[in-house]
Amino acid sequence: MKIGIIIGTRPEIIKMSPVIHECKKRGIAYFIIHSNQHYSQEMDSIFFKELELPEPDYNLGVGFGLHSNQMGNILIEMEPILLQEKPDVVLVQGDTNTVLAGALAASKLDIKVGHIEAGLRSYDRTMPEETNRILTDHMSEYLFAVGPNQYAILAKEGIDGDKIFTVGNTVSDSLFQHLDISASTSTILADLGVTSGKFFLVTAHRASNVDIPANLLELLAVFDKLHAKYSQTIVWPIHPRTQAKLKEFSIELPSYLKLIPPIGYFDFIQLQKHAQLILTDSGGIQEEACLLGVPCITLRESTERPESIEVGANVLVGRDADRALAAADKWLASDAASFSWSNPFGDGHVAETILDIITNSVPSTLEKEII
Numbered sequence: 442m443k444i445g446i447i448i449g450t451r452p453e454i455i456k457m458s459p460v461i462h463e464c465k466k467r468g469i470a471y472f473i474i475h476s477n478q479h480y481s482q483e484m485d486s487i488f489f490k491e492l493e494l495p496e497p498d499y500n501l502g503v504g505f506g507l508h509s510n511q512m513g514n515i516l517i518e519m520e521p522i523l524l525q526e527k528p529d530v531v532l533v534q535g536d537t538n539t540v541l542a543g544a545l546a547a548s549k550l551d552i553k554v555g556h557i558e559a560g561l562r563s564y565d566r567t568m569p570e571e572t573n574r575i576l577t578d579h580m581s582e583y584l585f586a587v588g589p590n591q592y593a594i595l596a597k598e599g600i601d602g603d604k605i606f607t608v609g610n611t612v613s614d615s616l617f618q619h620l621d622i623s624a625s626t627s628t629i630l631a632d633l634g635v636t637s638g639k640f641f642l643v644t645a646h647r648a649s650n651v652d653i654p655a656n657l658l659e660l661l662a663v664f665d666k667l668h669a670k671y672s673q674t675i676v677w678p679i680h681p682r683t684q685a686k687l688k689e690f691s692i693e694l695p696s697y698l699k700l701i702p703p704i705g706y707f708d709f710i711q712l713q714k715h716a717q718l719i720l721t722d723s724g725g726i727q728e729e730a731c732l733l734g735v736p737c738i739t740l741r742e743s744t745e746r747p748e749s750i751e752v753g754a755n756v757l758v759g760r761d762a763d764r765a766l767a768a769a770d771k772w773l774a775s776d777a778a779s780f781s782w783s784n785p786f787g788d789g790h791v792a793e794t795i796l797d798i799i800t801n802s803v804p805s806t807l808e809k810e811i812i
């Protein structure tokens with residue numbers, strides 16, 4: 442049995458890390474292909490270091506580009522590697538361009554694809570990730586769904602129920618494994634001069650929010666409205682895409698926004714844990730906020746993670762300042778100690794379950810000819 446593990450961006454490195462460690466622990470043969478879709482130190486190598494991951498066996502160095510160009514380069518670079526390595530199964534995680542290109546490269550060589558985080562749907566086809574999710578799911582032999590909602594979505598799309606495994610999300614493994622170490626090593630609160638429970642945390646990187654000047658200004662108006670009422674410092678580890686857009690549009694930011702470069706996972710866990718509120722358009726941060734018991738205001742009109750809303754941990758506000766303020770008012774009127782909701786994202790042992798399923802069901806095809 443040999444597993445090919447494909448990663449490319451910050452969230453994939455974080456959420457695939459427990460699977461890589463579990464392969465190592467079980468002595469399963471594996472190799473890592475990193476597309477290098479994310480390549481800056483603070484979006485890439487910092488996570489390998491913190492999560493004690495081995496260097497990728499293959500680094501495709503594709504970097505940034507137009508979507509087809511980026512995916513085309515991944516396909517071209519990946520094919521000879523897969524032909525040479527002949528894995529029994531290739532694992533991809535999430536919904537990025539790396540995921541779709543990796544799944545397609547494997548699928549074209551008749552290599553089984555396992556999709557971790559299968560069955561998520563925002564039903565917003567303007568999101569590039571939605572296309573990536575749907576196509577990847579329909580190319581996969583192993584669909585590792587987070588929960589029953591995702592199972593139902595996949596089944597409704599005609600995917601054979603035998604291929605769908607409800608396992609939870611590896612985000613829970615990564616988070617639970619690193620809560621203690623992040624608490625003992627991170628000095629981020631002191632470094633930023635913020636106090637636990639007395640600041641808001643923001644992240645934003647969706648093209649729909651940051652690539653159009655009017656939308657980015659609307660987003661900033663949300664923060665203005667919240668600050669006008671609550672006077673909290675708003676800490677914003679800024680994604681490189683958003684940083685580039687602020688510069689391109691020559692947008693100046695108010696001083697209450699504490700802009701910092703993207704930070705490591707340990708620091709980010711601690712910032713989330715100690716924030717009074719999280720405002721984000723990220724997928725993974727909606728999950729982590731829910732797991733950490735911190736209220737989340739999602740700066741989007743749809744989410745592929747409705748479970749966090751269903752359990753009462755999250756609310757969608759788009760870029761509407763009034764809706765954001767109403768959500769903040771509701772959260773902040775309650776005692777933070779009373780925030781508790783059920784956990785829809787996994788028990789922290791999801792990678793183990795995934796590898797149990799693969800090792801019990803993949804026949805060794807090492808001798809199989811790949812054409």
Ligand code: UD1
Pocket residue numbers: 450451452478479480481482484485505506536537538539569570646681682685724
């Ligand atoms: C990508 C994924 C998105 C995921 C996000 C996680 C797709 C279509 N998008 O979006 O689903 O939520 O990653 O963060 O796959 N840049 C850097 N350094 C880097 C990476 C990017 O400066 O290490 C800059 C690029 O030059 C570009 C911008 O960030 O200007 C966008 O990068 P890209 O990887 O295309 O998309 P993301 O917005 O990061």
Ligand code: UDP
Pocket residue numbers: 451452455644646678679702703704705706707709710722723724725726729
């Ligand atoms: N994250 C981080 N440092 C940051 C911002 C985010 O380590 O400055 C982590 C966060 O804990 C989560 C992941 O990155 O695990 C989310 O990545 P992102 O929001 O870029 O992608 P998405 O989840 O939206 O695809």
